[in-house]
Amino acid sequence: MELVPNNSLKCATPEEGRQLAVNLALQTAFAIQPDGQVEHIIRDAYANNPDSIIAASHVVATEFATVAAANNYWR
Amino acid sequence: MELVPNNSLKCATPEEGRQLAVNLALQTAFAIQPDGQVEHIIRDAYANNPDSIIAASHVVATEFATVAAANNYWR
Amino acid sequence: MELVPNNSLKCATPEEGRQLAVNLALQTAFAIQPDGQVEHIIRDAYANNPDSIIAASHVVATEFATVAAANNYWR
Amino acid sequence: MELVPNNSLKCATPEEGRQLAVNLALQTAFAIQPDGQVEHIIRDAYANNPDSIIAASHVVATEFATVAAANNYWR
Amino acid sequence: MELVPNNSLKCATPEEGRQLAVNLALQTAFAIQPDGQVEHIIRDAYANNPDSIIAASHVVATEFATVAAANNYWR
Amino acid sequence: MELVPNNSLKCATPEEGRQLAVNLALQTAFAIQPDGQVEHIIRDAYANNPDSIIAASHVVATEFATVAAANNYWR
Numbered sequence: 001m002e003l004v005p006n007n008s009l010k011c012a013t014p015e016e017g018r019q020l021a022v023n024l025a026l027q028t029a030f031a032i033q034p035d036g037q038v039e040h041i042i043r044d045a046y047a048n049n050p051d052s053i054i055a056a057s058h059v060v061a062t063e064f065a066t067v068a069a070a071n072n073y074w075r
Numbered sequence: 076m077e078l079v080p081n082n083s084l085k086c087a088t089p090e091e092g093r094q095l096a097v098n099l100a101l102q103t104a105f106a107i108q109p110d111g112q113v114e115h116i117i118r119d120a121y122a123n124n125p126d127s128i129i130a131a132s133h134v135v136a137t138e139f140a141t142v143a144a145a146n147n148y149w150r
Numbered sequence: 151m152e153l154v155p156n157n158s159l160k161c162a163t164p165e166e167g168r169q170l171a172v173n174l175a176l177q178t179a180f181a182i183q184p185d186g187q188v189e190h191i192i193r194d195a196y197a198n199n200p201d202s203i204i205a206a207s208h209v210v211a212t213e214f215a216t217v218a219a220a221n222n223y224w225r
Numbered sequence: 226m227e228l229v230p231n232n233s234l235k236c237a238t239p240e241e242g243r244q245l246a247v248n249l250a251l252q253t254a255f256a257i258q259p260d261g262q263v264e265h266i267i268r269d270a271y272a273n274n275p276d277s278i279i280a281a282s283h284v285v286a287t288e289f290a291t292v293a294a295a296n297n298y299w300r
Numbered sequence: 301m302e303l304v305p306n307n308s309l310k311c312a313t314p315e316e317g318r319q320l321a322v323n324l325a326l327q328t329a330f331a332i333q334p335d336g337q338v339e340h341i342i343r344d345a346y347a348n349n350p351d352s353i354i355a356a357s358h359v360v361a362t363e364f365a366t367v368a369a370a371n372n373y374w375r
Numbered sequence: 376m377e378l379v380p381n382n383s384l385k386c387a388t389p390e391e392g393r394q395l396a397v398n399l400a401l402q403t404a405f406a407i408q409p410d411g412q413v414e415h416i417i418r419d420a421y422a423n424n425p426d427s428i429i430a431a432s433h434v435v436a437t438e439f440a441t442v443a444a445a446n447n448y449w450r
Contacts, residue, residue, distance in 0.1 A: 125195035200270035275420035345425035
């Protein structure tokens with residue numbers, strides 16, 4: 001299972017970088033719990049539990065900090 | 076769905092940077108859970124659950140750290 | 151609603167920087183949930199729920215990391 | 226109420242820096258909730274709730290990251 | 301018990317770096333609670349509790365930030 | 376009570392650095408709650424509550440980020 005799409009943190013724009021951060025955050029669940037059922041229980045949490053969504057947003061924010069630094073903040 | 080408004084982290088002032096951080100934090104919920112219902116359950120959590128608001132504030136603080144670094148802290 | 155007092159991260163001393171971090175952390179609640187009732191439910195949480203206070207302290211610590219870096223740690 | 230002891234992040238050693246991080250973390254509770262009762266409910270949480278202690282340890286770790294960077298890691 | 305595989309943070313690619321971050325995050329549980337039973341209760345949590353998976357993803361994101369910085373973001 | 380073993384963040388290898396991060400994370404509990412009983416309630420949490428272990432792993436990850444930066448990532 002590929003953890004980092006295209007095996008690179010290089011992104012042309014902040015939008016691409018943000019999408020990579022979302023993918024990294026969501027991918028990790030499958031690396032931690034490979035069985036197929038995990039996608040279902042996480043989707044369900046996102047549909048019904050606001051605190052799960054906020055917690056996932058925090059993971060995305062942490063990943064985005066790394067991706068942005070890797071791309072020198074697209075300066 | 077646009078994740079990063081204007082596809083840029085460049086902000087003229089800390090106030091603009093803070094607003095971007097709030098938008099990034101709140102936008103992520105829709106990237107994670109695209110169905111329209113998510114806005115409703117999150118608004119409800121913010122109206123009634125202080126811990127949800129504090130958790131969301133932590134996401135904003137993490138996003139702001141990235142935006143501030145991207146703008147060299149407006150030095 | 152002003153998110154960053156004086157639209158600046160510049161603080162003369164660590165004490166001023168710490169106060170700014172506390173203000174930034176607490177202000178965000180009103181940016182996320184503008185209705186007046188939020189102050190009341192957050193005050194109530196801080197009066198009775200130690201975990202809410204600890205969680206809020208973590209937001210302040212994250213904001214202070216940004217403010218301290220912005221002021222080059224007052225070296 | 227003084228938030229940053231001696232209004233400085235300068236510490237001679239990592240041990241002093243660690244103590245400052247603990248103080249900053251614990252002090253914030255009183256800045257957020259000034260009424261005297263907060264010390265009591267937080268002490269009680271630390272005596273009985275391991276997750277409160279772990280959460281507080283995370284605040285200390287975040288503060289220590291800032292204090293260590295401020296002192297250039299005592300290199 | 302070895303905490304850091306090959307006692308090095310050096311990784312040739314982001315994919316390797318991500319795998320190291322996952323290993324570091326999962327290994328810590330055994331350093332904190334050495335008794336064999338911990339693997340079982342954590343696996344169970346990952347199978348049934350989405351918030352545990354999201355919290356573990358946040359640990360991976362924090363470890364990845366360190367590994368990526370250690371490898372200069374594979375620039 | 377000594378908070379930072381040998382009053383130094385200097386570690387020869389990543390493995391030593393990781394062990395220091397684990398010690399720093401676990402030590403803080405005793406700095407926050409000095410009474411002897413805290414070790415018992417934390418051990419119990421680690422034996423039975425996966426979310427406590429994940430939360431503690433997050434503290435270790437945050438401490439390791441500081442220790443790794445202090446040692447210039449053992450480059």
